[in-house]
Amino acid sequence: MWSNLLSGQTLEDVAKRAGVSRSTVSRVLNDMPHVREEVRERVWEVIRKTGYQPNAAARTLASQRSWTLGLVIPRSVSSFFTDPFFPRLTQGIAQACNEFNYTLSFFLVGTKKDEEMIFPRVSRQGMLDGILVQAGQTGDLLIDRLVETNVPVVIIGRPHSPSEASYIDIDNISASCQAVEHLISCGRSQIGTISGPLNSTVGLDRLAGYEKALSAQGWVIDEGLIVEGDFTEVGGYTAMQQLLKRKGKLDAVFAASDLMAIGAMRAVREVGLEVPDDIAFVSFDDLPIATLLEHRLTTVRQPGAEFGYRAVETLIDLIEHGTKPARRVIMGTELIVRDTCGALQKSTAG
Amino acid sequence: MWSNLLSGQTLEDVAKRAGVSRSTVSRVLNDMPHVREEVRERVWEVIRKTGYQPNAAARTLASQRSWTLGLVIPRSVSSFFTDPFFPRLTQGIAQACNEFNYTLSFFLVGTKKDEEMIFPRVSRQGMLDGILVQAGQTGDLLIDRLVETNVPVVIIGRPHSPSEASYIDIDNISASCQAVEHLISCGRSQIGTISGPLNSTVGLDRLAGYEKALSAQGWVIDEGLIVEGDFTEVGGYTAMQQLLKRKGKLDAVFAASDLMAIGAMRAVREVGLEVPDDIAFVSFDDLPIATLLEHRLTTVRQPGAEFGYRAVETLIDLIEHGTKPARRVIMGTELIVRDTCGALQKSTAG
């Protein structure tokens, strides 16, 4: 009966209609105490009838709280839109934001120019209550700039510069070590690796895990068995071709991502070799596609959505309880044994 | 030398330091005329030195403009995080937002409860200058609610209810028709289809294109050759198994997405049939993976990033020049002929 949605209603209007003051309406709106039940209901009634919606900007300005979180993807994270891992991460983040009633703003830094345009928006007061930023490459200073900003920040992935920043990560070293150990326990001894980009901590850590496992056997690291990849299918394919040049001395590969393992297996198939008989594979991610391939991937499952969810929880903790001390959250992984490592085959046959 | 980043500086502080009034600083900040060049530079100098950043909430409140766009994914769009098409779309949207200096807020409606939580946030005054919403399924009323809100809205995909809402889409009917015509021109005549969900316009339209192509030949539509899919790999696999029950009468399939074609080809391989010799395929999307398969996909390329970019442009147009008349943007597609349709093979052999 009264004017409807978004007709520019204000608290004042609602107050007048309900015959109370602005403060009372504000109290009702924010579920605060000290309002008679009868009045509270009268006010709600008016709010409902008028379709009144509080103005977000005014609320933010007055309360110094925007209920908005920023998700920043640095320029150096080029795989954000191609690596299937990220959608899962984003999903978890979005879900947590919904649950905790935050809005999620998305800052994709595509170019150097973008960075200069975006940074002011991100660091602006009154815009964001906190920031989630994906760890990128060495030399990408965006994260450091963000941290200096004094807005609560949680880094997704281990940051390069050991600062007092909060971050959330998985234990890439242990997980990779375990993956390679599995290969060893399957009887493989000439194990190569296709690493992630070595200018990222995730690439570095997974390589470190590989080396750790070999060293634990007392084996010496053969640099020729290490090829740097880029987390893409094509990168895995190319890297495998490198590795195959020394075939005969290679019976297994640890790939730092499922996508690279898929590319690598394509290269293996092309030269007429068999997976897992000739070359066994263990990789990382456990993408949905892992079980749909001809040879189902033995791979390290890392939390995707849960990871994002937890990152948001951590950030909200910083917002509500202060940024010090820095939080360090390490989430667990799990080795999923399937076909590509040859373990199941063996136990079936043997 | 003066205090730095985010120390709670205000326009007032800057004005004082520069020896001018707030109005002048505001003019400088917003590149407005009527400021002496000398003064302008003095003010910029202070801004730079102090690291002052204007408060976004205050600015939004005073100017009634948030420079923020919302991207809403309705509950019924469950494939958002699994279909590789969406990342490309999002990328284009994010890029356009950067270029036009808008911030992108992301609303993922996961559950019915989410919808009730999110709707007020989205429709709230002072929060969003405009909304991009992905078209969902029939019966999903979110879009209609959003349109009623009077905030400028652009629907991504053709909406179900023919309202005066603005939308952007590709010509799914023509594109699908062309795809099936190609199959016909390759000499196939027993053509089945794995459709998208038939409660979505995109599913409906691609099926309509399939039927149009057959009808144009004077052929009668065989309902037994139509199986509904869900745009996923597994859905394609299952649908193909249905179709294969009538094999011998089937020499080609039009799949409404690449992912479904991949699943379908898996099913074909499992029963020992050959692609494209026994069954030819044409699909839709042209995902990056299309060229990495054993049989490279013949598929309809639809704009991904460009689509998102254009959606943002359209929305900004609505914001700046009014929502009437409604804009209808239809983007082009292109049939990419590769291996799965058998055309190349044939021309090589013949």
Place this chain on the structure above:
DNA sequence: GTGAAAGCGCTAACAG
């Protein structure tokens, strides 16, 4: 060309 003053719509002391 510049400044004063009045809001934008809300929250949050502080009285009562």
Place this chain on the structure above:
DNA sequence: CTGTTAGCGCTTTCAC
């Protein structure tokens, strides 16, 4: 329990 009163930090007339 409720209302009054200040702001939050900026934009935007309107004088000068």
